[in-house]
Amino acid sequence: MSVSTAALDPSVCAPLPVLGQDVTVPLVTGGEVTYAALDYAASAPALQRVWDDVAAYAPYYGSVHRGAGYLSQLSTDLFENSRRTVAEFLGCRPEDQVVFTRSTTDSLNLLAAAIPANCQVFVYETEHHASLLPWRDAQVTYLNAPRTPGQAVETLERALADRDPYGPALVCVTGASNVTGELWPVRELAAAAHAHGARIVLDAAQLAPHHAVDIAELDVDWVAFSGHKLYAPFGSGVLAGRADWLHAAEPYLAGGGASRKVARRADGGVDVDWHTTAARHEAGSPNVIGVYSIASACKALTEAGFDNLVAREQELVSRVREGLAEVPEVQVLSLFGDDAPRVGVISFVVRGWNSSHFAAALSAEYGIGVRDGLFCAHPLVRTLLGSDPQDPGECGAPEAEPGERSLNAIRVSFGAGTPDEHIERFLRAVTELVREGAQWKYRTEDGRCVPDRGEAAQV
Secondary structure (H helix, E strand, C coil), X not given: XXXXXXXXXXXXXXXXCECCCCCEEECCXXXXXXXXXXXXXXXXXXXXXXXXXXXXXXXXXXXXXXXXXXXXXXXXXXXHHHHHHHHHHCCCCCCCEEEEECCHHHHHHHHHHHCCCCCXXXXXXXXXXXXHCCCCCCEEEEECCCCCHHHHHHHHHHHHHCCCCCCCEEEEEECECCCCCEECCHHHHXXXXXXXXXXXEEECCCCCCCXXXXXXXXXXXXXXXXXXXXXCCCCCEEEEECCHHHHHCXXXXXXXXXXXXXXXXXXXXXXXXXXXXXXXXXXCXXXXXXXXXXXXXXXXXXXXXXXXXXXXXXHHHHHHHHHHHCCCCEEECCCCCCCCCECCXXXXXXXXXXXXXXXXXXXXXXXXXXXXXXXXXXXXXXXXXXXXXCCCCECCECCCCCCCCCCCEEEEECCCCCCHHHHHHHHHHHHHHHHHCCCECEEEECCEEEECCCCCCEC
């Protein structure tokens, strides 16, 4: 198989240093190999720069906002400066608020708790479950998967025009699909939403690590994303955007930090004066290190330059797509077609292979980490595979033996820290597995396909 070796200027587009680049893993066939992390869409490895910044701060760790000591004041300044860094990274408008959360899921659940009564929510079936499921107390309209960006806009316009009664409305849409990597027409969808009196929240979990996201330029009302997909450690996220609904809503969590004044009443009850700033929804001791790591990642990506990062990533996307196209048994999944712009997220199925079996063989025999399953986007993957909504299959659970067809797909994803060698090894591995088969026997254990460690395993 021939693979494009055309390279961009390495001084401009070299991979960014990330943790784990030298980690070796054992192979079932013998020996060890450097691990190829190609599951960025689930969690990207932390940038070395981010880890170094956190390590430098760690000795000065202190509780924020209310401490009189030097370390507490230093940590408070770092925490609030991180908020300003994130606001700048997202191109926030002067009146916008940046609220720190645990993740994209947490951010969208926070917003769901803050929407006005009788708010109608419009969400495509193509969304990640973090965007699809939080709207439990709202009237939700689920929109069918569009097959072109233009159809996405037309579908939304029709749905918004037909809503009854006319009142508060919110559109939730992804910026880049966590299944296909395809970019959605966010600016056009925002214009359609606003033309019909609705607001829009952008799930940027897969977009922000790959492209610059500017709230003002896109004209969205809110943006949500996670630190662990933006080359920062786990446990931190962001909801940024308009303050009015957040200000009017009850605090997401009740507790210290969200309250400005608490007093007992004569009747024995309690009166609470809640903050009107972002602190209103940040009760409890915040994840200062997580917040600082997000800000560090924002700075690192900005300094590297998204033009450079996008150029290199698109070269990798082209290599992967061209390489997979040379294997007839591979079907790449897509909503908008081969020419649609996309980030480094590609899902596919292999004819004659159970997806979990294929992913297990990539790991056990080649040291390559990908993901298989429905990627917490069950309706979308079912649509892409043309399956019946009632067909069996769960996120990460194949329900099929090695070699049997499964509903699931395989996802390879990469980004700013991916070396060329990982891409070349992945394409070579796909070709060898399809043409020569696996070198080892596999079995299903607890819903996962794993190498059979028995003496007679090798074939």
